[in-house]
Amino acid sequence: MKFYKMHGTGNDFVMLLPEESKYVESKNPSEISKQLCDRHFGIGSDGLILMLSSDKADLKMRIFNADGSEAEMCGNGIRCFAKLAKDMNIINKDKIEVETLAGIIVPEIIKSDGKNSLIRVNMGIPNLKPESIPILGFEGKDSVINQRIQINDKTFLNVTCVSMGNPHCIIFMDYDIKSFPIEGIAPDVEHSAWFPKKTNVEFARVISKNDIELRVWERGVGETLACGTGACATAVAAKLNGFTNGKVNIHLPGGILHIEYETSNVFMTATATLVFEGIIEI
Numbered sequence: 001m002k003f004y005k006m007h008g009t010g011n012d013f014v015m016l017l018p019e020e021s022k023y024v025e026s027k028n029p030s031e032i033s034k035q036l037c038d039r040h041f042g043i044g045s046d047g048l049i050l051m052l053s054s055d056k057a058d059l060k061m062r063i064f065n066a067d068g069s070e071a072e073m074c075g076n077g078i079r080c081f082a083k084l085a086k087d088m089n090i091i092n093k094d095k096i097e098v099e100t101l102a103g104i105i106v107p108e109i110i111k112s113d114g115k116n117s118l119i120r121v122n123m124g125i126p127n128l129k130p131e132s133i134p135i136l137g138f139e140g141k142d143s144v145i146n147q148r149i150q151i152n153d154k155t156f157l158n159v160t161c162v163s164m165g166n167p168h169c170i171i172f173m174d175y176d177i178k179s180f181p182i183e184g185i186a187p188d189v190e191h192s193a194w195f196p197k198k199t200n201v202e203f204a205r206v207i208s209k210n211d212i213e214l215r216v217w218e219r220g221v222g223e224t225l226a227c228g229t230g231a232c233a234t235a236v237a238a239k240l241n242g243f244t245n246g247k248v249n250i251h252l253p254g255g256i257l258h259i260e261y262e263t264s265n266v267f268m269t270a271t272a273t274l275v276f277e278g279i280i281e282i
């Protein structure tokens with residue numbers, strides 16, 4: 001089976017074109033994702049992305065995490081998706097509508113130089129309702145902003161939750177994020193009873209009104225070098241807390257994502273890169 005290995009700021013994916021995607025969809029995409037994403041016995045990636053036809057948009061994207069779970073959306077993945085669809089002549093437009101489990105998302109290729117493309121994505125409107133995230137314990141409230149949350153023996157002081165179609169729990173801290181022991185703490189948050197669909201976990205430090213340092217523990221994956229929906233959710237959370245302005249640079253281990261958020265739609269701009277292509281037997 002032909003595949004494409006791509007990344008968006010270091011968040012990497014095995015990507016399939018429509019014919020291969022349809023085949024995988026007809027088998028067991030969750031098991032195939034585990035197999036292909038394995039960094040020792042497979043190709044190695046954070047997720048598997050299928051490109052499918054859609055009756056609601058130009059194309060449909062399905063994203064499976066490395067553990068085989070299906071996610072509603074993937075911000076870094078959708079930039080790679082738009083680049084691959086254009087480069088492989090699946091679609092002949094720079095701006096496309098993509099059906100996802102989080103609704104229709106609109107990526108636009110701004111410029112391309114072969115392996116790299118710069119892409120701006122209209123990521124839609126963030127949802128703050130506790131039942132939409134979903135988070136338990138805040139029934140009847142409009143949002144979960146700057147809340148104190150206890151998980152096992154740890155108290156997190158400034159927690160804000162945002163859905164970008166998928167769930168995000170953003171923890172603001174004034175701590176050296178680079179040396180933060182994320183793998184010892186984040187799994188308890190991801191699997192905590194507060195989050196019935198589990199959650200992506202963001203550890204954020206505000207550097208200035210326009211800059212945030214971020215590390216993300218992704219649901220179904222573990223720590224990744226970047227998370228597009230996580231960066232958007234963090235920008236929204238920071239604005240709602242009064243920490244930042246509408247335009248922020250999110251500094252992640254894999255690079256910088258530029259996020260714009262005023263009061264409605266969130267826009268994300270960053271690169272998408274083709275690393276290599278190959279053939280694998282499944």
Ligand SMILES: N[C@@H](CCC[C@H](N)C(=O)O)C(=O)O
Pocket residue numbers: 011047063065070071072073074075076077166167200218219220221224226227228229230
């Ligand atoms: N890396 C992604 C998000 C992928 C899905 C996530 N792990 C989830 O389960 O919600 C991004 O760039 O947004």
